Amino acid sequence: EKEKKEQQDQNMIIILSAGILVMALGFVVWWMYIRKKQVSAQMERFMLRLENTRNRISPHFIFNVLNNRIYTAGQKEKDELMSLAQLIRKSLDISRTTFVTLEEELDFVKKYVEVQSYILRPDFEFRLTMPDDISGIYIPSMSVQILAENAIKHGLKGLERKQTLSINVSRHEKTVEIAVEDNGRGFDCTKGSGNGLGMNIIRQTIAAVNRRSKRGKMDLDIMNTHDKEGNVDGCRITMTIKGKINIQKL
16 A cells, blocks of 8 residues: 555656646747747847838939939039949949848948048048958848948048048958958047947847857957057957858848
């Protein structure tokens, strides 16, 4: 009788343990499902914000104004307006998709910097260095452009000395680094030069990508550069891509 009672107790313990385990597994599965839905919704919100930023002004309105102005402009102004029109067309093309190839992004950035150069100093210098092969690299569209815009807006505009902007792309096995560097005033955390709308969208997009992508990760680093005397003489923003981002799952 005693052995039978002990056997019943053991069976009860096994049943209770199994029940607790099933409940725990059920909770984990439920939590993972809810978390996946939350991350997916968060990603959609970030992409919508990015899309809204890309389309702040009606392109049809801009083209109408440009076309009217080009007909009456002198040759120098006509060239500048044509460059602006080409930039807008490229921005419309590149904004149709969330991710673009690095080559497409850099082509867009070159056109953007060309237009910006008209309002910078005459001796403004732009340098772009990259490997011969950058195929197969995908990044969030307009991400490098936002970094270049941030450098020009907060670092170079109004600078009395010669203004320089450089973009250096390096590729090491499974890691790609895109460094945007200027010789401007440097990053000032008290003024929030790295906390504007564009920079915040990049950070949020990178965070969302990192949550969804298993094989590829992204990172963003901002640091000031210094001269030989230790004075701030510019800012470098580096976007790093580790591994390969599966854009089909984002």
